[in-house]
Amino acid sequence: METEEQSEGLAFHPMDQFKIQPLFNDGPIHWYTITNATLWMAVVLLCVLALFVIGTRGRAIIPSRIQSVAELGYGFVHKMVEDVTGKDGLKFFPYVFTLFCFIVFSNFLGLIPGAFTTTSHIAVTGILAVAVFLTVTIVGFVKHGTHFLGLFWVKSAPLALRPILAVIEIISYFVRPVSHSIRLAGNMMAGHAVIKVFAAFAPLILISGIGIAVTPLSILAIVAMYALEILVAFIQAYVFTILTCVYLRDALHPGH
Amino acid sequence: MEIAAAAALGKFIGAGLACIGMGGSAMGVGNVAGNFLAGALRNPSAAAGQTATLFIGIAFAEALGIFSFLVALLLMFAV
Numbered sequence: 001m002e003t004e005e006q007s008e009g010l011a012f013h014p015m016d017q018f019k020i021q022p023l024f025n026d027g028p029i030h031w032y033t034i035t036n037a038t039l040w041m042a043v044v045l046l047c048v049l050a051l052f053v054i055g056t057r058g059r060a061i062i063p064s065r066i067q068s069v070a071e072l073g074y075g076f077v078h079k080m081v082e083d084v085t086g087k088d089g090l091k092f093f094p095y096v097f098t099l100f101c102f103i104v105f106s107n108f109l110g111l112i113p114g115a116f117t118t119t120s121h122i123a124v125t126g127i128l129a130v131a132v133f134l135t136v137t138i139v140g141f142v143k144h145g146t147h148f149l150g151l152f153w154v155k156s157a158p159l160a161l162r163p164i165l166a167v168i169e170i171i172s173y174f175v176r177p178v179s180h181s182i183r184l185a186g187n188m189m190a191g192h193a194v195i196k197v198f199a200a201f202a203p204l205i206l207i208s209g210i211g212i213a214v215t216p217l218s219i220l221a222i223v224a225m226y227a228l229e230i231l232v233a234f235i236q237a238y239v240f241t242i243l244t245c246v247y248l249r250d251a252l253h254p255g256h
Numbered sequence: 257m258e259i260a261a262a263a264a265l266g267k268f269i270g271a272g273l274a275c276i277g278m279g280g281s282a283m284g285v286g287n288v289a290g291n292f293l294a295g296a297l298r299n300p301s302a303a304a305g306q307t308a309t310l311f312i313g314i315a316f317a318e319a320l321g322i323f324s325f326l327v328a329l330l331l332m333f334a335v
Contacts, residue, residue: 015333084308179319186322189329239315242308 014196018120018189037124040116044105051101073101077241084245085252092248095135099128100241107188107233111226119236120188122181129181132244140251151254180243187236191229198222267331274328281321288313 023034055070063071077097081089103119110117118124140148152169154162201218205211292310296303 080308179323182326183315183319183322186325187318190325235311239311242311243315246312 014193014200017116017192017196020121036116037118037121040106040109041118041124044102044109044118047105047109048101080242081245084242085249089245089248089252092135096241096244096248099132099244100237103128103184103240104234104237107237108230110188110192111229111233117188117192119184120192122185125181125185126177128184128240129177132180132247133177136247136251139248140254143252144254148251148254151250176247180240184236184240187232191225191232195222195225195229198225267335271328271331274324274331277324277327278321281318281324284317284320285314288317 020029020035020037022029023036023039027033029035051066051073052070055066058064058067060067074097077100078090078093081093081096085092106118106124109115110120140151144150152166152173154165154169157165198218198221202215202222203211204218205215288310292303292306292313296306
């Protein structure tokens with residue numbers, strides 16, 4: 001890696017921003033060490049708390065701005081759960097809304113230059129996805145018992161095809177937490193890394209003549225990627241939440 | 257020494273090849289979005305109710321592209 005950086009003149013490595021470092025003193029990282037990931041997760045929690053505590057304090061008929069934002073978010077996720085999962089899925093609404101708030105805030109706070117994106121780590125999104133997977137499996141077995149296994153035995157297919165479909169369904173069921181977590185982490189990581197790659201090209205004007213053409217282009221590209229990342233930050237939180245709803249629907253109504 | 261160099265070479269070539277998978281995912285996502293738009297322009301009143309399905313379809317198509325990105329990352333940093 002070192003030789004590549006020198007030959008291309010990259011001032012830093014695009015993956016350096018995802019490094020987990022202890023906040024106070026250098027040393028080995030234990031499970032209790034306060035790192036930059038811990039700091040930014042705490043910031044995310046404080047922001048979510050602040051939004052909903054301040055937002056619901058007034059409870060005015062004509063809402064203030066922050067109350068409107070809190071109500072919009074609540075209504076948005078509530079409608080999503082009701083539409084996708086159905087009326088009986090609404091008892092999972094607090095869980096889904098918690099997931100949505102955590103992911104949307106960590107995605108957006110990660111976009112602040114210099115900030116650390118907690119959702120860019122598979123360790124973080126993996127825990128979220130495995131929690132969803134376990135919830136869905138446990139709910140499915142508690143509500144339907146062994147009938148939940150009917151999810152893998154497609155009744156509408158011809159009998160000869162059913163064993164093959166069962167294998168495919170079982171694989172796709174167990175791949176769910178993998179794709180669920182990697183989708184969020186991969187999107188966050190890739191977008192931030194692309195911004196960093198363009199940022200590494202931006203100071204080229206200081207070292208070589210070709211920079212006169214490259215520097216404005218790369219600054220333009222950073223701005224464009226940043227705008228795209230704002231969109232992606234929201235869409236990925238939305239996708240994670242709606243897939244949670246879809247999986248919950250499978251657990252509550254495994255028949256269809 | 258030469259074996260290490262060959263391993264590094266294979267790593268970089270493999271990571272580059274893994275990125276071809278992203279092209280397939282791009283076609284998939286484009287297909288989903290294009291077909292949604294084609295359907296939505298025929299019946300705009302039904303389009304609003306199907307945006308959730310659109311995003312689910314995009315997410316499933318995109319997941320496989322993310323897998324190839326993951327393979328590239330594993331080759332670059334883990335192997």
